[in-house]
Amino acid sequence: MSNSARLVFSLVVVSALALVAALYLGPVPLAHPFAGDDETKTIVWQIRFPRALTAWLVGAALGLSGAALQGLLRNPLADSGVLGLSGFAALGAVMAFAFGFAAFAPAAALAFALFAAVLVTALGWAHRGPASLVLIGVGLSSTAGGLIALALNLAPNPGALADLVNWTLGSVEGRSLNDVALVGGFLAAGATLILFGARGLQALTLGEEAAAAIGANVTRTRALVVLGAAACAGGATAVAGxxxxxxxxxxxxxxxxxxxxPARLLLPSALAGGTMLVCADIGVRLLPTDTELKLGVAAALIGGPIFALIAARLASRSADA
Amino acid sequence: MSALLTFTNASVSLNMRTVIAGLSLDVAVGEVIALLGPNGAGKTSLMRAALGLVPLSVGQVRLGGDDPRALSPRQRALRAAYLPQRPQSIWPISVERLVALGRYAYGAAPDRLAPRDRAAVDAAIKVCALEPLRARRMDEISGGEKSRAHLARALAQQAPLLVLDEPTAGLDPAQALAVADVLRGRAGVGAVLFSTHDVALAARTAHRVLLLREGRCVAEGAPEAALTPEALEAAYGRKGRLDRVEGALSATFF
Incomplete structure (x- = not known):
């Protein structure tokens, strides 16, 4: 078995273990989650299973879109959150909700994520180095944050405010199989698009011109990956914030x-992202806090320092060179 | 057989500046052609125009008989391989996978090569003496080794025309000569167009040199005939001379 096949296999096993663990663990510990009584059935199959599966799919979508964007922009700091895709997707969903078009929230999330993806790739395409790309993303994220605040201010129904705020914090609490289907569909569409662009990502390792010179259609790769990443980020955000x-x-x-x-990295990133989010979600459910810690908050608490670490390492490497 | 590459009265403008002015050139199978000239003479622009990476403002270019900008990236890659001046490997993939990227136009995946692709990759690795470095990561090897890995990538593409922008830049004399030997060896299967600032190496390696200054051709022909003291001074603005030292050509500038 090749190295990458072994990696994928172990990640599948770990994903499955995490999903099963999510059925056992929670505020009410269950020794036999597969028992036949009604109460257990409700807890496991109505609450825990859809929630865990949503967490996995959201994590997989985010991991995949991150890996794809990193390959496209040749930048290990690229990610739908950092680049503003998630922020804009949330803005789209919040606006749809705030103005009474809840049914259009997923479509709005997708459209806004796509808008941000096109904008950030257009601005950051001329390979300006990791830092400037992240700064462009910070600008977009802040813009989205500001516009979300504005939408909340103008929301005709102040009673919905709490729900809307939840969106910006991120959570998979109380998600149903409808949510699973929604994020699953977006992930499948995004993954298909990204798959067709995967070889182009390998070519882009050589830089844009050399990639074209070995026969890669860079324009096509960019279109596929931007669309795919936006679908993943839009779907994940529409469901989980x-x-x-x-x-x-x-x-x-x-x-x-x-x-x-960058192509071999895609599937393992999706699997790792799914596993990470299921584990993080088990973590927030087990924490003995009065109100449950939001998953997005937990992800930021863990992921923020990792991001800073990677950025610092990159900075020291470019200082060496 | 028709020419692999033809420029007819070609001009290129970049940012309103003319970088190639009315140049004509034919590259036929079996030829190694060196582009010489000071920085900014238009060597890189000429090569990029050959691959259709920049448009001509006047004249025409034909790559294997067709306008390179009308070809798909894949068709272009099957006709010409290109080594840019500063080749990049943004991700530290292994030397072998980098070389395997040369097989992209054939539909090859770098980690699962068909026998024909594998043979091309192995041959390129052997020619560039990269055998011991195959599994090493691109960020673990020296500058000279990186250059050779990128050259091997271009060779693995097995296109009839090789277009190399300063393939010996930054190499020690022994490595530069080894690359020159590789280029000469390619003459049997196709043609090579390469640029360099090493006048002696160009004179020793190329069948024909093209001496440029400000986008115009100062001299063209067999190295010893074309690289006269007058031509060298006209191109570089310094007096220069080609000599034979123990049978090998060497260039001296004063």
């Missing part, structure tokens, strides 16, 4: 084991 850093941490964890190959 803004959850940051998974898209950075997951590829970072599996990069060396994938031989630093």
């Amino acid at each position: 803004v959850i940051g850093f998974v898209g950075i941490a997951a590829p970072h964890l599996v990069r060396a084991a994938s031989g630093h190959d």
